Amino acid sequence: MSAVAAAAIRRPRRPGRRKITNRTLLYLALVFYLAIAVFPLYWMFMAAFKEDVDLIDPGVSPFWFKRPLSLAHFDVLFRHTNFLTWYSNTYVIAAAVLVITLLICVPGAYALARLRMPGGEHFAIGLFLTYLIPPTLLFLPMSQIISGGLGLGNNKWALVLVYPTFTVPFCLWLMLGFFKRVPFEIEEAAQVDGCNRWQAVLHVVLPVSVPGILTTAIFAFTLAMQDFVYALTFTSSSSQQPLNVGIPASLIRGDIYFWGELMAAALLAGVPVAILYNFFLDYFVEGITGGALKN
Amino acid sequence: MKEASIGVRPAVAGRRRRRVNWMEPMAGYLLTLPALVYILVLVGYPFFLSLYFSVNHVFIGGEYRGFAGVSNYTGLLDNPIFQRAFWNTLGFTFTSEIAKAVLGIGLAFLLLQPLFGKKIVRAFLMLPFTLPFALSLLGWQWMFDPEFSVINYLFGHQLHLLHQPYPDWLGDPFWSWLAILIVNIWRGFPFAGVIILAGLTSIPGDLLDAAKVDGAGFFRTWHYVITPIIAPVLFIGLIYDVTFTLGDLTAVYRLTQGGPGYSTETLPMQAWQVGIVGGNLGLGSAITLFLFPLLFVGVIVFLRMLYRREAL
Structure with a gap:
């Protein structure tokens, strides 16, 4: 209480x-x-x-x-639009972003939380500050890099590459908190029992941190489903678009709004995200305020 | 306990006993390398690219038409559309933050009360924040529809608070400004609520008891006990939300595209129109970079606060 x-x-x-x-x-x-x-x-x-x-x-x-x-609007949605393609695009992108985020964040967060390294604190703070660079500041140069440099214009995989720019700082930060909470004693006990440091991490620290890692993973997943700016910039054809962009792009034709279908699609797409997000909202708040609360 | 503080290693006695060797920092750097490289390549590099674009005449497709110096920036300062966008961006952010704070305080105190089915209630209250903004805006677009606006039906036809002719929400300069403001507030107030709540619940109960014993009333307790404790949390929440609101393209793009005329133009919207639609990456980048000083002030204040706390 x-x-x-x-x-x-x-x-x-x-x-x-x-x-x-x-x-x-x-x-x-x-x-x-x-x-x-x-x-x-x-x-x-x-x-x-x-x-x-x-x-x-x-x-x-x-x-x-x-x-x-x-259910007429839903019928139109499933039979006459690419709704299922957008849906699978969204979830494929989010899943790939999740994997990349974890691969980068688990080792990084462990090191920042546990290992003695000069400059580590500054890196952690610098990371926190990248929260404060909104996509709006990056989408123009990014469009040049993506379509000019990498040839990923109008390709959903461009989003997989770009989304970790906001999931990584956030998740690294969250996971840092989780790792810090694992008592040093259990890691040391494992070492006393004959494990070396890496075995101790692998067999003791990581299993204990699974709930934290899962939380972060699902969080990255929902963050990736919230974006609009990058999806709008990097995907133009319906087959590559995620839900947030595909729905309005196909169901608003000039001045004609297919309101029923638009609302049906927005509900089907949005409510699962909202439910998922709600479960992890407390962690989100903690990720943001964690730095300010000293108790 | 120190674990929640930024970057400070927990002072665990056991650590000091371990032998210091050079392996540990090396391993540390190696493990953080992927994160560092990713951030440098995909946040750092684009950011500097945008600085470079802004002082050159660069167009989509890599077309380069010479060095621009500060002409992109100075040209913008004289540009009435840019001025409009700049003040609108500040205006939307400032006004909506105040409204979010007011609604958020109410929400936080509401969520402190014992309520029946609180978890479910909270989930519903959080919907504006947890739904993807791009999708909930489709619902708002329908609510603001010129012919079938339910807002006009409810407040005009049924409650008689609005009079004929009913507002053309997205087609009139005044009402569309208000519409953008409303959706921003709607999206952000639950977040304000949970942040304030996080601050309030972090106040130790004995402090409040002590204040009561000392005879402090509600306002004195609020001013001398609660505010100083929750200020850092509120401040971080504020920075986070300001960043989001200043840089948000979604609401304006979905509802008005900056119109009618340029009455709801914002910096992100103009950057989109100039940079992506018009293909002028140099000028577009200059527009987005006007956001940076605004964000930077927040960053500096935040860092100062952080280091001062660490010193305690």
Whole structure:
């Protein structure tokens, strides 16, 4: 239980009426916040499952269904668009980014957390600062490197190469925290038992760190699914695009918006990411604030 | 415990006993080498390339038309579209940060309370932040639709807070500015909430008790106890969010493309139009580099704070 919450509970009890008012205010505030946060999603849900006539019929309440739920938009999505290609592109890219991120971060984070090396601290801080270079600052020169230098223009693998620029600093930082928390004693105990340092790492430290490594891995995965700028810059044909770019590129044709299909696609693509992200949100917050909290 | 502090090695007694040899730093450097190389090649190199582009006339496809000196930069300062983009970027960021802070404080205190089904509730409250912005913006685009805007229906037709003619959200300079602001706030307030919450929960309970015993009221406790403790956390969260908001292309690109006219133009949007659509990488890079001093101020303050804490 958090300290402030505990303090709030310890507040001297007042007679019932005040308590009831407080509860009411609390739930009113909750409803207010929930309405703001969830309404756009609810609205997307409505459009995705309504028939097209229902969407524009002024005689229908926009907030509920008049005709029964329809899967027509989903049908169009799966049969007449590249939705599944975008979906697989997104997940293939994210998986490849995950692998690269782990290959770079596990050894790096172990070294920075455990090994005595002059300049290590400066490197860690320098790394933290690369958080602060947004993709916007890099996408123009990067486009030159990718399509000019490497010949990866309009290729989803360009994204695999580029996404670790933001997953690596973040994940290295997160993993650094995890490794620091593994007690030195168990590593030393393994060495006393006859392992050399590398065996100790391999057989003791890494297995103990599996939850941390997994967390970081899934985190890299979700970060890679959030990007828009790079995907917009480096992929132009539908077969190479991830969801965030493919959906609007194909379902908005000039002035014509296929609203039902757009909303259906955005929900199918976005909700899994949101769920995954939500599980790891606390680690994300820790990754950001870890440097500032000294307790 | 020191483990959460940046770059400081935990002072574990056992470590000192071990024999120091040169193998350890060597292995360390070798293991961090991949990360270092990756960052240098794909963050460092593009960054310097962008500096190089900005002082040259470079176009897409590698076409080079001579040294530009500072003319890309000076030309921008006189360019009314750039001025618009610059002030809009600052305006969106500044206004939305204030709104996010206000909503975030409320959200943090809400999440401190014992609530029924808190985990689920929190997951719903976090949706604006956890959904990919590019996708949730499609929903907003539909909500701002000129004909079928549900916002106009709700606040105009049903609650009578808006009057005919209803706002053309994405087609009117004022309303489209507001629309961009709204989506930025919507996307960021849950993040503000959890960051503030992380700060609040890090306050030791006995400190609050001590303040109470000493007779401090809510505002004094807030000012003298809570604020100094949570300030560093809030500051880092703020830098992170400012970085995101300053550099965000998604909202403007999806909703207005900088229009109508140039009323919602931002630096990332203009950089995109000039650099990618117009193919002028030199000028485009100069535009993005105007973001850098803004970010750099944050970095310097952050580093100073960090080193001061380490010294304690």
